[in-house]
Amino acid sequence: MMVIGLGGNLKLPLPLPCNRQQPPQKLTSKLLTPKCALTKQAHRFLSTLSTTARDPSASSSATHKLIQKFVATSPKSVSLNTLSHLLSPHTSHPHLSALALPLYTRITEATWFDWNPKLVADLVALLDKQGRYEESEKLISEAVLKIELRERELVLFYCNLVESHSKQGSKRGFDVSFTRLNRVVDDSSSAYVKQRGFEAMVSGLCEMGQVCEAEKVFDEMRVRGVRVSRFEFRCVLYGYGRLGLFEDMERVVNQMESEGFVADTICCNMILSAYGSHCELARMVLWLRKMRASQISFSIRTYNSVLNSCLTIMSMMAQEMETGVDTLPLSIGELSGILSGDEALVVKELVESNSVLEEVMTWDSLEGKLDLHGMHLGSCYLMMLKWMEELRNGFKDGKYVIPREITLVCGLGKHSNVRGESPVKSLVRKMLVRLKSPMRNDRKNVGCFVAKGKVVRDWLC
Secondary structure, eight states, rough: EEEOOOOOOOEOOOOOOOTTSSOOOHHHHHHHHHOOOOOHHHHHHHHHHHHHHTTTTTTTTHHOOOOHHHHHHHHHHHHHHHHHHHTTHHHHHHHHGGGGGHHHHHHHTTTTTTHHHHHHHHHHHHHHTTHHHHHHHHHHHHHHHTTTOOOOHHHHHHHHHHHHHHTOOOHHHHHHHHHHHHHHHHHHOHHHHHHHHHHHHHHHHHHOOHHHHHHHHHEEEEEEEEHHHHHHHHHHHHHHHTTTTTHHHHHHHHHHHHHHHOOHHHHHHHHHHHHHOOOOTHHHHHHHHHHHHHHOOOHHHHHHHHHHHHHHHHHHHHHHHHHHOOSSSSSSSHHHHOHHHHHHHHHHHTTTTOOOHHEEEEESSEEEEOOOTTTTTTOOOOOOOOHHHHHHHHHTOOSSSSEEEEEEOOOOOOTTTBBBBBHHHHHHHHHHTTTTOEEEEEEOTTTTTEEEEHHHHHOOO
């Protein structure tokens, strides 16, 4: 699913491996479909709610008492995070989504609560999807009354509604909100209102799979004197790519460049993501080469998009992480010997570029550090192989001084499906054990592995 934020911020989710030979679903959901991370307190609360909901003898008042106690005893961040989890179309507790409204109602009574139009929009979209139209319309009326005649806030609220309905895939709610937003844009003389409104219209239509209609909005924008921005072009090109309409995607790329918007790393990552979700690895190879020839830097997301589409690596990763069998090669040479065809070529393009390694690696006489934050498991795995090879060669030819300490930063799992359980850390630990590495968990920061620089040099060389 494509996720697009307003105000020029575009959030691109990464492709699932193509459908020809997917890794086990459990691993796929862990690595490639990150959800709203829940605290242990929130997990306990939702688990108790689930038990109560399944109990035919339990009354609705028991459920409401649980909600009241949870909000009263939880920090603001935990309460809001739990609500966001229930509102998400990817929630792991869809059977509890009907309780989002009473949870929201209880939260609004807390002393710390600040009214949030995005939260209201998400709740409206969920209620609409559940067929609870009267309740959703009541929330919209209350929001519009609260905003009054503040035009900028009103357009942003309707933008939020369009976005939220499109994420839920609710056609009725989307069409109604789209019409209301279009009316606000029509009636306004503000350039800001028009730009924000058109952004939401284009991104929403793309999210709903109506990419041709989204591209037609470009003509309406030009008629009204609003320039089509890089944001709208990105939405449409990715929309076509997600549908597998690559000729249309490439046509929009050419149109974007003809209007002065040169393809950048973000745009290229969207194109790679589209190719990857359709297993078009050959096209991916050509685009990676184009990026290198044009000196467009790879990013962590480039790695994530490409490696999530490499079925051999993802299958080995699944077997390694789920069964404990040692299947992953522990050097780039060994990995290259296993891969073949286009998969070998895309990995070769990543290996031959050092831009991401230079971004995530710092080095001086006091500390050498590799930061794996933001990487999916495939990216973490390949980066570890590149890093070890780079250090081995750098130590041998004198490129790197031996620092006092070397640190591997994996993170604490704050953004994992279960907060505090980091798949990246588990993978790194497993690789280090298999390699008989001297690096050990840092006592001061359990999200890191550390060792003395000289010890690491001796181990690698």
